[in-house]
Amino acid sequence: DEELYQDNEIAGVVTGLAWTQVGGEILFVESSLSKGKGSLTISGQLGDVMKESAMAALSYLKFNAEALGIDHRIFQQYDLHIHVPAGAVPKDGPSAGITMFTSLASIFTQRKVKSKLAMTGEITLRGKVLPVGGIKEKILAAKRSGIKEIVLSSKNRRDIEEIEKHYLKGLTFYYVDTVDDVLKVALLKEKVKQPMTFSLTESRLQPQYNN
Amino acid sequence: DEELYQDNEIAGVVTGLAWTQVGGEILFVESSLSKGKGSLTISGQLGDVMKESAMAALSYLKFNAEALGIDHRIFQQYDLHIHVPAGAVPKDGPSAGITMFTSLASIFTQRKVKSKLAMTGEITLRGKVLPVGGIKEKILAAKRSGIKEIVLSSKNRRDIEEIEKHYLKGLTFYYVDTVDDVLKVALLKEKVKQPMTFSLTESRLQPQYNN
Amino acid sequence: DEELYQDNEIAGVVTGLAWTQVGGEILFVESSLSKGKGSLTISGQLGDVMKESAMAALSYLKFNAEALGIDHRIFQQYDLHIHVPAGAVPKDGPSAGITMFTSLASIFTQRKVKSKLAMTGEITLRGKVLPVGGIKEKILAAKRSGIKEIVLSSKNRRDIEEIEKHYLKGLTFYYVDTVDDVLKVALLKEKVKQPMTFSLTESRLQPQYNN
Amino acid sequence: DEELYQDNEIAGVVTGLAWTQVGGEILFVESSLSKGKGSLTISGQLGDVMKESAMAALSYLKFNAEALGIDHRIFQQYDLHIHVPAGAVPKDGPSAGITMFTSLASIFTQRKVKSKLAMTGEITLRGKVLPVGGIKEKILAAKRSGIKEIVLSSKNRRDIEEIEKHYLKGLTFYYVDTVDDVLKVALLKEKVKQPMTFSLTESRLQPQYNN
Amino acid sequence: DEELYQDNEIAGVVTGLAWTQVGGEILFVESSLSKGKGSLTISGQLGDVMKESAMAALSYLKFNAEALGIDHRIFQQYDLHIHVPAGAVPKDGPSAGITMFTSLASIFTQRKVKSKLAMTGEITLRGKVLPVGGIKEKILAAKRSGIKEIVLSSKNRRDIEEIEKHYLKGLTFYYVDTVDDVLKVALLKEKVKQPMTFSLTESRLQPQYNN
Amino acid sequence: DEELYQDNEIAGVVTGLAWTQVGGEILFVESSLSKGKGSLTISGQLGDVMKESAMAALSYLKFNAEALGIDHRIFQQYDLHIHVPAGAVPKDGPSAGITMFTSLASIFTQRKVKSKLAMTGEITLRGKVLPVGGIKEKILAAKRSGIKEIVLSSKNRRDIEEIEKHYLKGLTFYYVDTVDDVLKVALLKEKVKQPMTFSLTESRLQPQYNN
Ligand SMILES: [Ca+2]
Ligand SMILES: [Ca+2]
Ligand SMILES: [Ca+2]
Ligand SMILES: [Ca+2]
Ligand SMILES: [Ca+2]
Ligand SMILES: [Ca+2]
Ligand SMILES: [Ca+2]
Ligand SMILES: [Ca+2]
Ligand SMILES: [Ca+2]
């Protein structure tokens, strides 16, 4: 798996960190958009908690669309698919939340994700980042896979401080409180080489603004 | 969790009180609105009873929309998401009913929720507030977390009176019979700093009023 | 619970009688309408039989709408929610059928329900009232809660006659065969103080009457 | 149950015969129509086989609508509800098929059903009537309940012939092969006293006939 | 069952062969069309595999509609119901696939099905006919029921050759590789006596042909 | 099964390799399109993982439609059915992913699939090809069935190298990293003999291009 995505030329692919019975693992969250009617498909044998993470990530992205320069009509006129290979491995838990959010932000903006970067952390509906478990095992797996930078909840800082120094050599850590902070680190300004072009229709009814 | 929301600058976030096998806990109900078609998403590993509480809270809010100055078209033209972190912890029971209602009232009006305030109580479909259990444990958890004011059903008054005085020091209690009373205490007149602006389309058909 | 609804100023709230392992209980059926598209939500941890009772009650109300002066467009242009607190207590069985029907009749007409009145009985799709069990326990619970009048199926008359007289003191019984008879007793002509005003759109296509 | 429907003044109510562990029983199939969008609701704690019977009966009625003088737009512009009291008693099996079909034919035509008539038999999608079991017990229950005429599949004739004569006294039997034959016996030409008036809109697009 | 359909005057009824624990059986697949919106109902207590057979048969028929002279708008403007009596007998397996396909071809074209003909074989999505099991028992059941001609996959030829000759007397076998071959044998050119007349609306948008 | 599809004249049929308890097997993925509204049907007793593979394959095809010359309106105006015979055999796992993708590419372009070619490999949402298990058994089954060329993930190269040479005689292997590479090998430029003609309506609203 480690060599699956060696560059960051594909929008919507972000490296996460998982914890399993047999140690840490890296995983990839993939997102894809295609013309449609706003449907959401989630695949990769994900459990309930992980599916709910995806939904929270999507809701926060929609709420924050304007700030990210995302045309709101894309949510209605494109179908979104989120997948986490390998397809036969059951996965669950909230710790892929910020990875999913970053994947969504990348696919909707067509901006590159920083390479050799991984992340782990729960997302709340209002964009807070909560701490998660299995930090030591995840860090070791990240290092093994050639990751250089890692994004974590600031409440996981103490878990890092408990790891022996030599294991952390060559790794840079970013401690965040919000997913806005995650994007400052992980989402580059630059678009991918062949960015998708969104074809959007006018909405039928003229909106009026009120408050 | 205690420091998750230290201010009240985000609309739709309200502190509730939960009771678990190992004592009381505070929890946060988060609500979010995004342009859509009136769908409702509920997440956070909530059980049937808690989901039904959310639906009762929403129905009462819709029934009461005019009194709160909420444009009814928002219910049809925005999608609502209610989430209760942490995402992996199963939660159930009716006692988050008034917390959910206050969260909805805040997100739909963009008004601030009073800070350092927590609440617990079941909501009925017609806006009554019913008493709930685990009061002592919940009060201790609230105090530990820096809560200063607590809203309860008036039928829980006797549960408070049975708690030793020194535990209650520094806490103010509001006993209520209806969720209208809850809002009088919990929902400030002031809007949040950057209130969401709702973009609404005319409904297509001219309404006629009759009775 | 007994003091939850001390007056009858709220439309759509009707007192029913339930039978549990530990004796009789009163319960409240609450109904609520809000602008929508004709959806039906049922909550309160109701079992299959009780949900089907609600659906039979609604179908009979729709069939009988004209006789009750209900504008048929309300069924298409408003959402209906039926709830039976307390939200965490599982409830089942057919005996709340006529209570649900009366609740619906009240919310759709905005007419008051007679106060200090309770009822128990199964409803059929064509508006018949069938007898139910647990009559003695239900009567005792009603009396304890301050109920003065009780509506029952005429086929439950013999169950009342088997109860010792002194238990029945202060109670008036109405024996009915149809839910039309139930409404004659339970639904007052007078509307509630602040009746809801229904805002209805014309249906798009001009109806033509044929037979 | 026996006295529930003593006359035949209500359209859509037909008497069927059921077989239970403790003997035969009569049951009533009730149908109701109300303005809507063509939805189908089935209630009365019916099992899968009995629900499928209802669907086969409805499909055959739609196929045969013209012959019965039913305006096809009713199927699209009215909601149909089929209920079998008592609501708490689980029921299953195919033998109510022709009873359901007769109930539907009556509610859609507003024609009276013959009184003191009961029936039992499976319906196929193309309107054949198949034999069913428990005939002796069903006949005894019918007689006990005051039924005078009974409709059966011609393939159940031998089951009747095996019953001792004196049990059959006062009963007339009709043996049928198709549900068209059932209606010839069971559905009167006369409409019920206050027949429902169907209010139908034009269909939007001009049909063109081809073959 | 054997005498259920003695002639072939009803479109959409085809005789299949089933294999059960207690020997072979004939069964009838019935199809029915009524004005609607293109919905599909499958009944007769069919298992997953048999339901999927029906869906494969329908997809192949749609793909092949033009060759059979079927107006494609029927698929959108009529509802289809497939039923396999007896309604209470659970049925499963892929061997009714070609029977279902022939039933669909007959109901959509209103052409007669050859009488005293039965068939058994799995259908694939592209119209191939796969061999099935229980051939000997099925043949005996067919003969017992007065069937004269039988359609089978050519890969079941060897199963027939293993049956003792005298059992096959009076039976003609057709070995096929595709469902197109099935129709050549089973579907007569002649329409049923009173063919259904399809009433179709124009599709709203003018199609343009491209490739 | 081996002789089911002896030529490649039918679009949408691709040979895959499966691994079962009793050894390797070839299987056929079949796809079919018919006029409709963009629905997806998956059949053949497929498990969750295999269904998710189909969905990932379809999403990647939609994303890549322009490059393959597929008119995007087909996805909205045609229904897609994917089936894997034999219908009664349960199948699961991710290894049919690239077979499904090739089947979809063929049916949507009406281009021929190379004959005597088989493939096995997981597809990710962004079109990567992941290695799968059971390679030796699958290769033996392919050879037994007359397959001459096989497409695999480049990460399965070492599994081939571990197989004794004489087993591989007469087989050519293609090692790929992406499904684009799969199509270069498997999908011929030439269309099938009687290619389907897609009849498409204009989309109602004039698109505007922005980014
Ligand atoms: Ca690894
Ligand atoms: Ca779960
Ligand atoms: Ca805590
Ligand atoms: Ca539950
Ligand atoms: Ca009580
Ligand atoms: Ca049940
Ligand atoms: Ca009885
Ligand atoms: Ca069943
Ligand atoms: Ca037989």
Ligand SMILES: [Ca+2]
């Ligand atoms: Ca199954």
Ligand SMILES: [Ca+2]
């Ligand atoms: Ca084989």
Ligand SMILES: [Ca+2]
């Ligand atoms: Ca599974």
